[in-house]
Amino acid sequence: MKGLGVMMCVAMLFTAGCATESFVKEQTDPISSRIDKLDSRLSGIESKLNDLESKAAKPAADLDAVKNAVSADAQKAEAAANKAEAAANKAEAAATKAEDAANRADASAEKAAKAFEMQQKK
Template identity: 35%
Template sequence: MKKFLIIAGTTFILLSGCATKEYVKEQTDPIYQKLEKIEKQLENMNKEISSLQKEIKTVDSKVDSVQWTAKEALKKSEEAVKESQAAVMQAQDAAKKAQAAAETSKKAFELQQKK
């Protein structure tokens, strides 16, 4: 009798502690569903990151182009300033020469008037 009770008790404990396939499936299905949802979200995020990286490269390229254009415009404006400064100097020299020629003409005219 003792043997029977020990065997029956042990069998009961072992069988009650075992999980059935259906029970395990019921418990793990929600976990798998959440995991699949998270994997899809991660995949979408990776696609978005990839897209953003491409956009960043495009923007960087455009910024580089704008910087180059700005540098070229600055060089041309500096050259134009130098050329205009040279033109101002030439105009001032021409004005001085014209003034000197006018004074010389005036003196020559005055000398002719005195004769």
């Protein structure tokens, strides 16, 4: 009898400690539902984050385009300034030549006037 009692106690311990499949499902379904909700929220947050990243990348790309355009315009302006400086140097050289020619013309006119006076005195 003593052996039968021990066996019944052991059998009760083994059967009482086991959970049925439906019990486990009942306990895990709410957790699974919460995990699914969190996954959907996480997907939404990731989607919004990707949208924000793409929006943030666009102004950076636009800024790079503006920088490139400004740089190109600055190079064009510098080239135009160099051309203007070269033209100014040519104009200055031409003015110097014209001034020299005018001085030579004045000198020639004075010589011609002296020669004319000398011819008149004879």
